[in-house]
Amino acid sequence: MAVDKKQPPILELTDIGKNFGNIHALRGVSLSVRQGEVTCILGDNGAGKSTLIKIISGLHGYDSGAYRVAGEKVRFASPREALDRGIATVYQDLALTPQQSVWRNFYLGSELTKGPWPVRRLDVATMRRTADEELQKMGIQVPDIDQPVGTLSGGQRQVVAIARAIHFGAEVLILDEPTAALGVKQSGVVLKYISAARDAGLGVIFITHNPHHAFLVGDHFAVLRQGELELSAPRKELTLDDLTHHMSGGAELDALKHELQRIEAPEIGAVHDQGGSDR
Numbered sequence: 001m002a003v004d005k006k007q008p009p010i011l012e013l014t015d016i017g018k019n020f021g022n023i024h025a026l027r028g029v030s031l032s033v034r035q036g037e038v039t040c041i042l043g044d045n046g047a048g049k050s051t052l053i054k055i056i057s058g059l060h061g062y063d064s065g066a067y068r069v070a071g072e073k074v075r076f077a078s079p080r081e082a083l084d085r086g087i088a089t090v091y092q093d094l095a096l097t098p099q100q101s102v103w104r105n106f107y108l109g110s111e112l113t114k115g116p117w118p119v120r121r122l123d124v125a126t127m128r129r130t131a132d133e134e135l136q137k138m139g140i141q142v143p144d145i146d147q148p149v150g151t152l153s154g155g156q157r158q159v160v161a162i163a164r165a166i167h168f169g170a171e172v173l174i175l176d177e178p179t180a181a182l183g184v185k186q187s188g189v190v191l192k193y194i195s196a197a198r199d200a201g202l203g204v205i206f207i208t209h210n211p212h213h214a215f216l217v218g219d220h221f222a223v224l225r226q227g228e229l230e231l232s233a234p235r236k237e238l239t240l241d242d243l244t245h246h247m248s249g250g251a252e253l254d255a256l257k258h259e260l261q262r263i264e265a266p267e268i269g270a271v272h273d274q275g276g277s278d279r
């Protein structure tokens, strides 16, 4: 999809800061998320990825900076408020109930009912049919709409959760490490649906540790390190090697290599000589 750069970004963070006591979880983070693009957020453990998505999705407030949705400054008091603005998050645990059917999970928390009060009841037929149609429309093949969601593969469960968010009106889709626990084939399935969501015009935020997965679908890349944005660049300014270098702490590694060259090699031979007679 062609991206209209004149439109304000759907989400815009400017100089965001967040502290937990004296821990600076985020400092001076600025990032724009556009519709019809996949924005990848990468970073090591503890880099601040979860804190950032929790701010975007209304779970955490922020201490400094500004957060705008479609150009309007916001401070969400709950995830419900973010959801009302079309910002949906698919967390790693997916919030699915494994023993319930695919269609039931598709409607979890938004069940359709029919009939007048007090004999209102679940509209099972419509939910089954619509869930089936919606999944098929997205090209998602689930063997049986009545099967428990827990019997689907990890990749299929992810795409059911993604399809659900899109069906219920997400404009921005935040995916929290959706490929982290998956093998190659299942990761491929999920990455395909990330691209499909982008092509449908959503703004997708893809959190991952994996630069290879990010580079397969990403339009913009942001790397967090110790709460600060170490890199924020569009795809055209970056290669996979650059991204991998940043992710693996490339600059730190270069400095380490330099240090190693400066330090004189320890006398390992002497240590060997001392212990040598025992062997």
Ligand SMILES: Nc1ncnc2c1ncn2[C@@H]1O[C@H](COP(=O)(O)OP(=O)(O)OP(=O)(O)O)[C@@H](O)[C@H]1O
Binding pocket: 020, 023, 024, 025, 043, 044, 045, 046, 047, 048, 049, 050, 051, 052
């Ligand atoms: N509720 C909290 N209370 C105190 N410190 C926190 C809290 N949440 C996060 N932190 C700290 O903020 C920093 C960033 O953590 P965050 O969970 O955002 O990182 P992350 O990049 O998501 O890591 P991971 O990949 O391990 O999930 C860490 O130092 C973490 O210990």
